[in-house]
Amino acid sequence: MYILFSFLSLLLAAHLTTAIPYSKYILAPSNRTLHPASIHRINGTITNASSLLSNSSTTGHATFHPNSSITFDYLQNIAGVVSVTVLSSTSPDAFIGLTYTESSLWINKQASDATAPAGLDEVLWLPVGKGPGTYTVERWHERGAFRYLTLVNNGSASVVVESVVTNFTAAPLQDLRDYKGYFHCDDELLNRIWYAGAYTNQLCNIDPYHGDAQVHFGDITFNETINLPQTNTWYNNITITQGGSCTVDGAKRDRLVWAGDMAVSMPSIFVSTNDLGAVKNSLDSLLALQNASTGMFPYAGYPFNEFGIVSFTYHLYTLIAVSNYYHFSGDLEYLQNNWGRFTRGLAWSLSYIDDTGLMNVTAPADWLRVGMGGHNIEANAILYSTLTRGITLATLLNDTTSISTWTPLATKLKTAANALLWSPTTTLYHDNETTTLSPQDGNTWAILSNLTLSSQQNSQISTALSTRWGPYGAPAPEAGSPVTISPFISSFELEAHFLSSNPLAALELMRRSWGFMLTDPRMTNSTFIEGFSADGTLKYAPYSNDASVSHAHGWGTGPTSFLSFYVAGIRILGAGGGEWRVEPLVGDLGVVEAGFWTGKGWFESRVQARNGMVVGMEVCAPAGTRGSVRLLGVVGLLRSEKGEEVTLVDGLAEGLGGGNWTLVLA
Numbered sequence: 054m055y056i057l058f059s060f061l062s063l064l065l066a067a068h069l070t071t072a073i074p075y076s077k078y079i080l081a082p083s084n085r086t087l088h089p090a091s092i093h094r095i096n097g098t099i100t101n102a103s104s105l106l107s108n109s110s111t112t113g114h115a116t117f118h119p120n121s122s123i124t125f126d127y128l129q130n131i132a133g134v135v136s137v138t139v140l141s142s143t144s145p146d147a148f149i150g151l152t153y154t155e156s157s158l159w160i161n162k163q164a165s166d167a168t169a170p171a172g173l174d175e176v177l178w179l180p181v182g183k184g185p186g187t188y189t190v191e192r193w194h195e196r197g198a199f200r201y202l203t204l205v206n207n208g209s210a211s212v213v214v215e216s217v218v219t220n221f222t223a224a225p226l227q228d229l230r231d232y233k234g235y236f237h238c239d240d241e242l243l244n245r246i247w248y249a250g251a252y253t254n255q256l257c258n259i260d261p262y263h264g265d266a267q268v269h270f271g272d273i274t275f276n277e278t279i280n281l282p283q284t285n286t287w288y289n290n291i292t293i294t295q296g297g298s299c300t301v302d303g304a305k306r307d308r309l310v311w312a313g314d315m316a317v318s319m320p321s322i323f324v325s326t327n328d329l330g331a332v333k334n335s336l337d338s339l340l341a342l343q344n345a346s347t348g349m350f351p352y353a354g355y356p357f358n359e360f361g362i363v364s365f366t367y368h369l370y371t372l373i374a375v376s377n378y379y380h381f382s383g384d385l386e387y388l389q390n391n392w393g394r395f396t397r398g399l400a401w402s403l404s405y406i407d408d409t410g411l412m413n414v415t416a417p418a419d420w421l422r423v424g425m426g427g428h429n430i431e432a433n434a435i436l437y438s439t440l441t442r443g444i445t446l447a448t449l450l451n452d453t454t455s456i457s458t459w460t461p462l463a464t465k466l467k468t469a470a471n472a473l474l475w476s477p478t479t480t481l482y483h484d485n486e487t488t489t490l491s492p493q494d495g496n497t498w499a500i501l502s503n504l505t506l507s508s509q510q511n512s513q514i515s516t517a518l519s520t521r522w523g524p525y526g527a528p529a530p531e532a533g534s535p536v537t538i539s540p541f542i543s544s545f546e547l548e549a550h551f552l553s554s555n556p557l558a559a560l561e562l563m564r565r566s567w568g569f570m571l572t573d574p575r576m577t578n579s580t581f582i583e584g585f586s587a588d589g590t591l592k593y594a595p596y597s598n599d600a601s602v603s604h605a606h607g608w609g610t611g612p613t614s615f616l617s618f619y620v621a622g623i624r625i626l627g628a629g630g631g632e633w634r635v636e637p638l639v640g641d642l643g644v645v646e647a648g649f650w651t652g653k654g655w656f657e658s659r660v661q662a663r664n665g666m667v668v669g670m671e672v673c674a675p676a677g678t679r680g681s682v683r684l685l686g687v688v689g690l691l692r693s694e695k696g697e698e699v700t701l702v703d704g705l706a707e708g709l710g711g712g713n714w715t716l717v718l719a
């Protein structure tokens with residue numbers, strides 16, 4: 054039985070590898086042994102440096118003369134354990150130092166970019182004078198993300214180096230280019246954005262034994278000034294989850310499990326690598342930390358949970374992660390096994406609802422926005438989303454007690470939020486009753502959660518948010534000064550525009566903000582940054598240490614899932630893909646294609662459009678599933694390969710089974 058199963062999965066795996074088109078866009082390497090791609094800069098004298106490059110035609114060697122350094126540019130963010138193979142040196146005291154940075158801003162021969170709240174990270178010194186051989190940094194000094202690697206010979210010896218190799222350690226259980234989904238359209242920038250999001254999540258998929266030990270958390274604070282030559286030690290040697298891989302917030306930093314980040318990264322992982330096993334290990338690590346008496350989940354996973362920080366929103370994001378994990382995996386047993394945790398967790402949040410009907414937030418921790426307290430709109434919209442998801446799940450599980458407890462609370466919360474926090478003047482929600490600040494997070498979550506009362510209200514919010522954009526994207530006024538652009542909250546804003554039937558706004562925001570994040574020369578040309586300023590400087594308001602910002606942060610990967618779900622239009626409605634709707638919102642695109650595997654099988658949508666109107670479409674859905682196709686304004690029918698025909702009525706064709714369906718215009 055087992056052998057038969059393995060044989061079948063091999064067949065299936067072989068099929069998957071050949072079935073995914075457009076793999077040339079995948080940024081993950083085909084080989085985990087990486088040589089430098091190019092030379093960024095040489096200081097001092099290094100002869101034959103180009104012999105160290107991956108495209109070097111010879112197997113030569115480079116000579117580092119005294120006081121020399123070289124900075125390699127891998128042309129994209131990479132990760133791993135570096136080895137230097139040395140043929141000879143002229144002194145037993147010779148050393149080669151290694152420094153790493155994601156952004157070109159922090160190239161330095163005295164330090165790496167930062168993982169601590171202040172200062173820069175130490176140089177790793179390899180004692181290459183000991184004799185010929187390969188010198189490898191300790192595994193706990195793998196670097197989670199870097200585009201630039203500098204090798205420094207700061208002594209008086211000459212050192213002959215044969216090779217500089219990085220063992221790519223990210224996504225340890227993945228066959229790195231064996232994606233389970235694809236996207237393609239007639240806008241190359243959007244194509245690159247989809248694949249950069251997928252790759253960002255691969256770098257944020259790590260071996261759980263190599264989380265960041267955070268040795269300076271609480272020891273070094275944001276407000277300290279640490280000047281070179283003083284640098285900070287760093288160790289990636291703490292075990293953060295069980296299993297063989299897990300997903301974390303950022304590749305360089307924090308290398309920790311955060312439930313908020315998963316709200317964006319999990320869907321994007323689902324449509325690309327489909328590595329839900331790593332997601333599950335991370336989610337399990339949070340579920341295991343639920344407070345036995347209060348039901349509260351931690352702000353972040355181990356070891357950060359030990360600080361005991363309370364976050365009303367990240368607590369709820371853990372519940373949302375359970376709901377999303379079930380939605381994407383279709384794993385009913387997982388949901389059932391964790392249902393007690395879900396209901397106890399939701400009860401904790403509900404205990405903070407006061408007689409207004411809204412939750413009164415009494416702890417400030419969130420995604421590092423400021424002013425989180427009282428009847429905050431973001432926290433209440435996220436609670437509303439959790440309640441409605443909970444009601445859907447409780448219905449599935451026949452938990453009538455929960456349904457009858459949660460339904461009236463949800464209704465009252467929605468009424469109260471609109472009565473107390475909506476401003477018809479700004480056509481946005483206020484952060485709370487005592488401010489006129491209209492946050493990006495609360496307004497986008499109001500649409501995502503259906504806290505809004507009508508599609509007109511959604512359109513008003515969508516328009517009001519887009520009028521606030523600057524050249525680099527959408528501001529988050531709730532995140533302090535200087536005005537911040539958050540790829541996390543902007544990911545939610547993208548979805549808010551799609552849900553407001555405003556795909557042009559969503560695509561424009563992707564091009565403007567994610568295009569900037571991808572192509573600006575200070576970025577990595579491959580992964581998405583954690584945050585930056587509205588004026589385009591790489592300063593993220595919550596941090597005083599600009600060098601500590603992460604350039605590979607899963608919470609900024611929203612476009613990857615939204616291009617598949619909304620632009621190509623493949624929406625999973627019932628758990629694991631059992632029920633679906635294909636509803637492309639193509640905006641100004643002429644050709645869009647996407648596909649992905651689910652537990653039920655392969656979904657694909659191929660669309661041709663003119664002026665935002667679909668003129669051709671093929672849909673593939675797995676056998677045994679049911680779904681619908683919605684094409685507003687289109688008159689015609691869907692025809693299956695077996696000849697069945699379903700007419701579009703007011704743009705909607707319902708009751709489609711699995712199979713291949715083609716649009717036939719009337």
Ligand SMILES: *[C@@H]1O[C@H](CO)[C@@H](O)[C@H](O)[C@H]1NC(C)=O
Nearest residue numbers: 083084085086087088107218
């Ligand atoms: C990966 O690269 C290493 C070293 O360059 C080489 O020995 C190996 O054959 C390559 N593996 C594959 C699968 O190409």
Ligand SMILES: *[C@@H]1O[C@H](CO)[C@@H](O)[C@H](O)[C@H]1NC(C)=O
Nearest residue numbers: 100101111112113114115116
């Ligand atoms: C440079 O590399 C070539 C092989 O590519 C080798 O023959 C030569 O000795 C090297 N020169 C130096 C100065 O290292």
Ligand SMILES: *[C@@H]1O[C@H](CO)[C@@H](O)[C@H](O)[C@H]1NC(C)=O
Nearest residue numbers: 095096122124160161162203
């Ligand atoms: C190389 O030299 C330039 C110019 O002197 C200096 O600005 C830069 O910091 C040096 N780079 C490294 C990696 O030492």
Ligand SMILES: *[C@@H]1O[C@H](CO)[C@@H](O)[C@H](O)[C@H]1NC(C)=O
Nearest residue numbers: 085086134192220221222225
């Ligand atoms: C790369 O690192 C992994 C994980 O430590 C290890 O299993 C593998 O052997 C290493 N590969 C090479 C070529 O050193």
Ligand SMILES: *[C@@H]1O[C@H](CO)[C@@H](O)[C@H](O)[C@H]1NC(C)=O
Nearest residue numbers: 170271273274275276277278
């Ligand atoms: C720095 O911040 C810490 C807490 O983050 C605070 O305890 C300390 O007083 C601050 N130091 C200065 C000099 O502001």
Ligand SMILES: *[C@@H]1O[C@H](CO)[C@@H](O)[C@H](O)[C@H]1NC(C)=O
Nearest residue numbers: 193266287288289290291292
């Ligand atoms: C991480 O490594 C450092 C240096 O070897 C060590 O002091 C520390 O105890 C290690 N931490 C863990 C959790 O293994």
Ligand SMILES: *[C@@H]1O[C@H](CO)[C@@H](O)[C@H](O)[C@H]1NC(C)=O
Nearest residue numbers: 424425426427484485488490
């Ligand atoms: C209300 O919102 C404003 C703006 O975000 C904030 O400054 C204030 O602290 C909030 N009130 C509470 C009670 O958190």
Ligand SMILES: *[C@@H]1O[C@H](CO)[C@@H](O)[C@H](O)[C@H]1NC(C)=O
Nearest residue numbers: 407413414415426427428486
């Ligand atoms: C929220 O609760 C705190 C603590 O009990 C209280 O001081 C505050 O007034 C409440 N806020 C609102 C808006 O009711």
Ligand SMILES: *[C@@H]1O[C@H](CO)[C@@H](O)[C@H](O)[C@H]1NC(C)=O
Nearest residue numbers: 385389447448449450451452
């Ligand atoms: C819920 O009840 C229905 C009807 O009794 C039953 O078919 C279904 O299996 C139940 N679901 C679960 C998860 O127990």
Ligand SMILES: *[C@@H]1O[C@H](CO)[C@@H](O)[C@H](O)[C@H]1NC(C)=O
Nearest residue numbers: 441467502503504505506507
């Ligand atoms: C959103 O709420 C409205 C009522 O305000 C309701 O009519 C609609 O069905 C809800 N939409 C969804 C998707 O639940």
Ligand SMILES: *[C@@H]1O[C@H](CO)[C@@H](O)[C@H](O)[C@H]1NC(C)=O
Nearest residue numbers: 080128129245572574578579
């Ligand atoms: C960025 O990466 C793309 C491929 O993803 C490549 O075509 C382009 O040349 C790179 N740009 C720079 C400036 O390196």
Ligand SMILES: *[C@@H]1O[C@H](CO)[C@@H](O)[C@H](O)[C@H]1NC(C)=O
Nearest residue numbers: 673674675676694711712713
């Ligand atoms: C859809 O068509 C492809 C061939 O174009 C076929 O391999 C696949 O099995 C069909 N899918 C279904 C669900 O019938």
